Amino acid sequence: MASTTPGTPLGLLDLPTDILVMLPDFLHNIEDYINLSSTCRSLRKCMDNASPRTILRLAHASSRVFFRPDPLFLICATARELGNWARESEDNEAELVAGMPRGLDHLMDMALRHCGLTVARIRELHALRFAVVNPVANLIDQCVGTQWYATPNFWNGGVDDAYTVIVDPNELIFDLAIYGELFAPDLEHLFNNTFDDPAVSSRRRLKLATRLEYVKYCLPDDMIICRKAEPGSYDPRLELVHHPEGPWVRIEGGRNRCTYNHTIGLIWLMNSSRWKPHWVKAREDAGAGPEFRDRFCEYHFDFTYMDPANWKQLLLTNVMQNQGLEGLGMILGGTEIAERFKPKIREWKDKIERMKMPPKTMVGRWEAYDYPDLWGDLHVCRYGYVLNT
Template identity: 35%
Template sequence: MSLVMSLDKLPNEILCLLPFYIDNIETFTNAASSCRRLRDCLYTALPNTILRLAAASAPTFFSPHPHFLVAATARQVSDWALGDETRTLALREAFQGGIDSLYEFCLQHAGLTLEDIRRTHLARFSIINPLSDKIDKMAGRQWFATPNFWNGGVSEPYTIYTEADRATFQMIIYGELFGRSMDAFLQPEKNLPYFDIRTRIDYFTYCLPDWVCSSYPGFARLATGPYAPHLERPSEGDQVALHHILHCGRWRRMWAAAIRSVLGGDDAFTDEDEEDEHWRKRMLRNALQSQGLEGMQLVTLPVDKIDNEYVQKVRKMKQQIDQLNEPPRVEMLGKGALTPVSFAPDPPHDVEIPCRNMWGPWTFNPDAASDTDSEEESDPDWELNFEVIEQ
């Protein structure tokens, strides 16, 4: 008599344990598609188990690795940490270990459903790849391939190296991490929690490695993560590349056109030089650029293809900003001509601080700790705070 028992003879209690013994997400989905009973049992797997299986299939199915899975789970770890000082400290420590450290942090504190995976993969074709192509045309290989590049071929020639796919995910991850922080400034009456400037800058400092990133008075770059002493100096220039992207005319015009298309009317969102932009327009631009994967629909899809709920969300943000009496406070950071970094998510200025040492000499201005919009002085113990986190 045969002692071999087929899977369909096993009790459901045992079949539901199979995900713990499956090697990766491909095996999982193949098994789930084999029969209805096995599918029903496997689909009881917890989101963290699904994420573990997805991680086992990376980078084959989830590239670029680890950015793809970080982008898919970053909002969950943000929600987990937001408003809790101890958890925020843990998130900052994860940032300081670099993108691989943040990835491990996401594996520990987040999860994915199969629907999450399907939705993100569909977004690769409708949002991620089109955005990457746009970035490549404004700062990547296609940009450099422009005829007469240095002699009028492009309006803002610059020596940078941009990995367009990676830059795309770096910006998406920023929005997934810090998008909810913007709510605190759109609805100040609710006293919602938000991540502070240092936490946001930590992300850019360590998860976007750059060979120019170094300490200067007022900013301490720890010898950790991609800058650990046993590692070679980073060869990437990701901070400078993203800084160029977020400040360049093509990026700004792309967002201005997208915002106009949603708000309606040619004068709904005009496109001035960055220095002349009214604070309300700057805040709306930053808010929309900080919405993660969902927010990038604006610049990759025509209005009639954008999720209607998100279109309404954009219009509501505009109304909320119009109702504000004053802009969010800022803190003056950097070197030389100090940069006003908003307490609200401010990606173009957040990314400038860690790579600021490449521009000009340090000029200490004790009267520029905060501008007239801020009632809170710069934190003189920022470097000390970094050391505490490192311990």
């Protein structure tokens, strides 16, 4: 590439370094970047100076080939950074929420504007695909996917939760992971009620309304779109917007664009008798047993009696499941990730043990928790939709 004879045209490597380091901004995709980095030592050194935002742009250009499912993989990769950006100010969070009716495309666009990615992180993510994504997706398939449906006598007692659920396990695992990546940092505020840390207290946390907007538009479900709110249960946070580029826009036959049961699928998964034991075992293996004994009785909004609920045990399970992509690996016993999470599981249990009552708020006539609670958020949205028709 460099010139070797006087009078010959200059080669690429004859250009000044301050120009060569700008080359990543003019590449088309991550393949171009990798190929150019592999050309020689000098260009590799120059490519290493590419900004994380440039790397993310190049990765996005190759997302349908190397970062599937698209755009879930790259959204998951940037969701924690995007959530932290939204926590910086009210304006940032408002910008994140304003575009939610577009669904996942909005999250990807926001990530491209405010987040970045490094080559080292890309390597970590692809390692997690084999270490976490594939094995956990296989477990999900056994709970709500084709392996579940393949159970003999499925509709006649073969499983204890037979139902029509249309999901893609490879997408459902990212639905779980993205929620955790976005909202898990807010759990620190919950535990800070017991351990008063000024550094935690001074940080903003994302609002419940932001979580509900995420569930409504990024976990859409065609099976529940026709549910209407009961009189007196209206809450503007539950109103649906049919954005022309979003999941709720009407297409042929009067149906909505969403094709999978993201909400129902997650509810069925989290309640599955095949899913729960993995989390119980992870907790027990970490030495975070026995189960909490505290129980108290609740009354539903219509004053029908509900069974006693061990809210501390439910909270611990919820905290464990809402830790993002890597956190899902804590149920894969014997792995490095599972071992690494054991001290955290014991720490969470100790902190929850010292709590007195769970922080709650009302959404219309439904109770919701002030801390990230995917199970609760799914149910609030499932039963509280108000159609904007």
